[in-house]
Amino acid sequence: MRLEASELAVERGGRIVFSNVSFAIQSGESLIVTGRNGAGKSTLLRALAGFLPLRGGEVSLTPLLEDSIAENIHYIGHADALKGALTVAENLSFFGALLRSGQGGLSVEDALAEVGLVPLADLPAAYLSAGQKRRASLAKLRIALRPVWLLDEPSNALDAAAQQAMETVMAAHLSAGGMIVAATHARLELAGRELRLGAAT
Numbered sequence: 001m002r003l004e005a006s007e008l009a010v011e012r013g014g015r016i017v018f019s020n021v022s023f024a025i026q027s028g029e030s031l032i033v034t035g036r037n038g039a040g041k042s043t044l045l046r047a048l049a050g051f052l053p054l055r056g057g058e059v060s061l062t063p064l065l066e067d068s069i070a071e072n073i074h075y076i077g078h079a080d081a082l083k084g085a086l087t088v089a090e091n092l093s094f095f096g097a098l099l100r101s102g103q104g105g106l107s108v109e110d111a112l113a114e115v116g117l118v119p120l121a122d123l124p125a126a127y128l129s130a131g132q133k134r135r136a137s138l139a140k141l142r143i144a145l146r147p148v149w150l151l152d153e154p155s156n157a158l159d160a161a162a163q164q165a166m167e168t169v170m171a172a173h174l175s176a177g178g179m180i181v182a183a184t185h186a187r188l189e190l191a192g193r194e195l196r197l198g199a200a201t
């Protein structure tokens with residue numbers, strides 16, 4: 001499988017955030033997107049996920065396992081996208097149904113066990129600490145099998161042990177033939193090429 005972006009340009013609020021951004025990764029490879037605040041890291045991930053229109057260029061994923069690129073992608077944004085009134089387990093069940101967890105992902109319980117949240121499974125997500133919310137968010141990656149992970153600051157708010165666990169899961173995903181594009185200011189212990197975006201003007 002190959003994810004290729006050629007000469008991407010994205011405009012937000014009437015301004016070009018970046019242009020001429022190209023990269024290609026294959027199964028088992030990762031791309032670390034770096035750059036200073038406002039350079040366009042989150043914008044690039046959102047554009048790859050299909051949440052933002054491209055002003056120019058093209059994104060392709062070959063071969064497509066589902067009808068669209070979006071169905072092959074897990075996107076974990078800056079915000080944790082958890083419903084505060086639902087319990088932690090209910091949040092993951094919801095995402096499991098939405099993302100078709102029947103296709104070989106972990107059960108909700110196993111996904112929670114992996115991120116150390118089983119004791120908090122029945123707590124409303126609103127009560128979680130910042131790091132616990134991030135762990136719950138990352139557990140979504142494991143309840144449905146999808147080859148491309150787009151991760152925006154995945155280690156935000158994680159303690160050292162949780163960050164290490166996350167890196168282990170990411171490495172396993174790559175070993176199994178997955179792909180990861182991660183935007184980060186942190187140092188990830190993940191072998192991969194770097195794409196450094198310039199600052200927006």
Ligand SMILES: Nc1ncnc2c1ncn2[C@@H]1O[C@H](COP(=O)(O)OP(=O)(O)OP(=O)(O)O)[C@@H](O)[C@H]1O
Binds near residue numbers: 012014040
């Ligand atoms: N909805 C929006 N409307 C207009 N401009 C926006 C919008 N969202 C983001 N931008 C602008 O797009 C540029 C890139 O933002 P983006 O969030 O992608 O940067 P980033 O590299 O992820 O930054 P950070 O390191 O701070 O997270 C910034 O100049 C920002 O102000």
